[in-house]
Amino acid sequence: MNEVRVALVNDYEVVARGVVSMLRSYRNRIHVVELDLNKQVSEHVDIALYDTFASTREDRAAVRELAANPLVAAVVVYSWNLDPTLVNTAITHGAGGYVSKGLPAAQLVAALEAIRNGGERVHLGATGTAGVIGGDWPGREEGLTEREAEVLALITQGLSNTEIAERTHLSINSIKTYIRSCYRTIGVSSRTNAVLWGIEHGFRPDRVRIEHPEPAPGGGADLMARP
Incomplete structure (x- = not known):
């Protein structure tokens, strides 16, 4: 065929x-x-x-x-x-x-x-x-997993933790865990800095x-x- x-x-x-x-x-x-x-x-x-x-x-x-x-x-x-x-x-x-x-x-x-x-x-x-x-995602070359990258992308788009949990069908605790590990990987300590990092590294659609x-x-x- x-x-x-x-x-x-x-x-x-x-x-x-x-x-x-x-x-x-x-x-x-x-x-x-x-x-x-x-x-x-x-x-x-x-x-x-x-x-x-x-x-x-x-x-x-x-x-x-x-x-x-x-x-x-x-x-x-x-x-x-x-x-x-x-x-x-x-x-x-x-x-x-x-x-x-x-x-x-x-x-x-x-x-x-x-x-x-x-x-x-x-x-x-x-x-x-x-x-x-498989595939690729923003931040992979920086060491982010796809799940961490997806959470960071949604943060960069302005979603709250609750909205991210609803969108990804993950628990709030899981979202917080991904955020902590993501912050460690990219070297930031606040949501504002994470958003700025995301904007600079291709996390806006x-x-x-x-x-x-x-x-x-x-x-x-x-x-x-x-x-």
Whole structure:
């Protein structure tokens, strides 16, 4: 069957491009048509892969909006949050699939193919795959984990601890733990300084759309390229 046409939907260029890079070895099976940063998908795609990293929008609304786009055959939520209630809610509101960000590249590709072909819609991975680190995120080169980076991104966008907990579906205590470890890593001691650090290091959303991803040096990240 033909390759899966995918639009990556996320507000952060580094996150979207990280997924492209993660899938670089599978360009004969996955064709990334667009990186959509806070914009509507404008080409026909089999899957709009909605990455939930640091999104301040309520996921149900985002899923419904994408699902209503006639150019999108299926919306797939791509998330660390694997609570069954969240998965069921996403499916109820129009998602055609739900995929864990803990899946390695080969399993992610297989999951997208299965969803496109009408097979299993939920792919959360087997026990032990949660430790897989794929893709990219702001602050990774500074030593931040993806969870720490997501919390810092939401702080930079002005959310309170309570709002962050609601958005990420984590407890307040977990949010406070991530904040403390994040502060230690970036060398700040206050929320104000953390926000300033975040602004200076790419933690504000990129509200533009990139059409036709440009190849990285050597062409490794260009999923548009034909084999």
